[in-house]
Amino acid sequence: MRKPLILAGITVLLAAGPAMAQENRPRSFVIVGATVAEGSTRPPRKANVRVRGDRIVDVGNFKPRTSEPIVDGEGLLLAPGFIDPHNHSTEGLETEPAAASQVSQGITTVVLGQDGGSPWPIAEYLEARRKGPPAVNVVMMVGHATVRQQVMGDDFRRAATAEEIARMTALVEQGMKEGASGLSSGLEYEVGSYATTEEVVALARVAAKHKGLYISHIRDEADRTLEAVREVITIAEQARIPAQITHIKLGTVGVWGKTAEVIRMVEEARSRGLDVTADCYPYTAWMSNLKVLVPNKQWKDPASVQKALADVGGGKNITIAHLPSQPEYVGRNLEEIAHAAGISEIELYIRIVDDERAAIIGHTMTEEDMRAFYAQPWVMVSSDGGIGIAHPRGAGAYPRVLGRFVRQRQWLTLTEAIRKMTSLPAQRFKLKDRGLIRKGMKADLVLFNAGVVLDNSTFAEPFKLADGIEKVFVNGVLVWNLGRATGERPGRVLPEK
Numbered sequence: 001m002r003k004p005l006i007l008a009g010i011t012v013l014l015a016a017g018p019a020m021a022q023e024n025r026p027r028s029f030v031i032v033g034a035t036v037a038e039g040s041t042r043p044p045r046k047a048n049v050r051v052r053g054d055r056i057v058d059v060g061n062f063k064p065r066t067s068e069p070i071v072d073g074e075g076l077l078l079a080p081g082f083i084d085p086h087n088h089s090t091e092g093l094e095t096e097p098a099a100a101s102q103v104s105q106g107i108t109t110v111v112l113g114q115d116g117g118s119p120w121p122i123a124e125y126l127e128a129r130r131k132g133p134p135a136v137n138v139v140m141m142v143g144h145a146t147v148r149q150q151v152m153g154d155d156f157r158r159a160a161t162a163e164e165i166a167r168m169t170a171l172v173e174q175g176m177k178e179g180a181s182g183l184s185s186g187l188e189y190e191v192g193s194y195a196t197t198e199e200v201v202a203l204a205r206v207a208a209k210h211k212g213l214y215i216s217h218i219r220d221e222a223d224r225t226l227e228a229v230r231e232v233i234t235i236a237e238q239a240r241i242p243a244q245i246t247h248i249k250l251g252t253v254g255v256w257g258k259t260a261e262v263i264r265m266v267e268e269a270r271s272r273g274l275d276v277t278a279d280c281y282p283y284t285a286w287m288s289n290l291k292v293l294v295p296n297k298q299w300k301d302p303a304s305v306q307k308a309l310a311d312v313g314g315g316k317n318i319t320i321a322h323l324p325s326q327p328e329y330v331g332r333n334l335e336e337i338a339h340a341a342g343i344s345e346i347e348l349y350i351r352i353v354d355d356e357r358a359a360i361i362g363h364t365m366t367e368e369d370m371r372a373f374y375a376q377p378w379v380m381v382s383s384d385g386g387i388g389i390a391h392p393r394g395a396g397a398y399p400r401v402l403g404r405f406v407r408q409r410q411w412l413t414l415t416e417a418i419r420k421m422t423s424l425p426a427q428r429f430k431l432k433d434r435g436l437i438r439k440g441m442k443a444d445l446v447l448f449n450a451g452v453v454l455d456n457s458t459f460a461e462p463f464k465l466a467d468g469i470e471k472v473f474v475n476g477v478l479v480w481n482l483g484r485a486t487g488e489r490p491g492r493v494l495p496e497k
């Protein structure tokens with residue numbers, strides 16, 4: 001008699017759970033009448049979709065059973081959940097696991113550990129997410145700068161020795177075994193910038209051995225972009241690894257319009273059989289620290305600063321987003337601040353550059369370049385945002401593509417935009433059962449109004465949530481419903497073992 005009692009106990013526990021949980025987690029349900037953009041190149045078509053547990057079990061013109069819960073999709077578009085290949089919610093998922101700013105955009109999977117920086121050890125971070133899951137699924141990369149600092153400490157402003165590189169490769173090996181999906185680098189940033197190409201190749205080889213991806217914030221996104229793209233291709237070739245140029249952009253006046261050259265380089269590499277792709281966020285303004293502005297690192301040299309400011313079209317294009325030492329400057333651009341203070345933009349920059357926590361937004365890209373990148377079938381959508389990111393991309397990236405670039409300007413078809421948000425990144429991160437609405441795939445789903453969807457976040461109000469995303473499911477569980485996070489946290493660490 002013991003066994004049935006225990007089983008009964010479990011049944012009682014489940015039944016006594018919060019009402020919300022039952023409402024958001026029916027055993028099976030059918031989304032009826034939606035137009036399904038399945039995530040591939042296939043044009044959207046009307047179909048019903050049945051979800052059982054965490055999977056899609058039927059797609060087609062079947063009739064729901066009388067007892068089956070129904071989600072009305074009439075007039076709406078149903079897409080696979082969006083997979084963000086460059087997301088900065090590593091800390092945010094700890095403090096805000098319901099991830100409202102992410103799920104409200106339709107994001108159901110975030111790839112973390114970007115730009116060379118990952119939590120360490122990776123196993124600990126991922127284990128904490130398994131024990132206390134967030135609303136979204138998590139993919140993790142090993143950060144190159146993270147392992148570099150583990151080995152070199154504060155003595156990183158030089159090339160690493162062979163022995164140090166060997167120790168770094170052991171740490172990448174550890175990270176991959178602990179669940180990372182590849183290696184990320186941020187070669188424009190302080191710690192990564194001192195690494196030679198050979199060092200990165202050595203580490204990328206380890207990631208390749210574990211079937212990982214190399215994703216890079218490349219060495220230069222300004223005047224030397226072409227050289228930096230060439231370096232990614234070299235790394236892909238020498239380490240025999242698939243590679244991704246992350247948040248691809250042309251960020252200074254001198255390289256504006258050179259998209260054709262960048263695209264030609266990548267196409268040429270792809271035609272040689274190298275697996276090189278890119279992701280792109282839908283804004284013409286970047287956000288970073290103060291120091292990236294001066295690529296030669298001569299932050300206090302007036303001539304270097306003058307050149308750097310000229311390269312971005314002047315201080316009017318650089319807005320302070322965060323500056324603990326001078327909070328009154330936040331929201332203003334360098335030209336305004338300098339003018340009000342009666343000093344030059346150069347002097348202003350030299351005065352504030354030592355504030356390590358500073359963040360700036362640079363309005364230094366062009367829409368024509370962004371449009372040309374998005375036109376490439378190997379360029380996917382990313383946000384470079386995340387929970388609490390004070391740039392509109394933190395809350396608006398995906399609805400911005402769907403609302404502005406698909407509906408309003410028709411740069412992309414809806415089918416192609418959805419593919420760039422779903423199956424394309426899914427292939428990249430080897431998420432074999434996600435990114436498509438097909439029988440047997442996991443039920444990460446976004447139900448949205450294609451005629452309404454639009455970002456509302458701006459530089460003045462970066463946290464304003466978007467319109468038009470009606471329901472979002474992660475692993476079959478409703479996480480976003482009509483303007484609110486449900487509080488459900490069904491996210492998993494991917495890929496699942």
Ligand SMILES: [Zn+2]
Nearest residue numbers: 115186217247
């Ligand atoms: Zn970056």
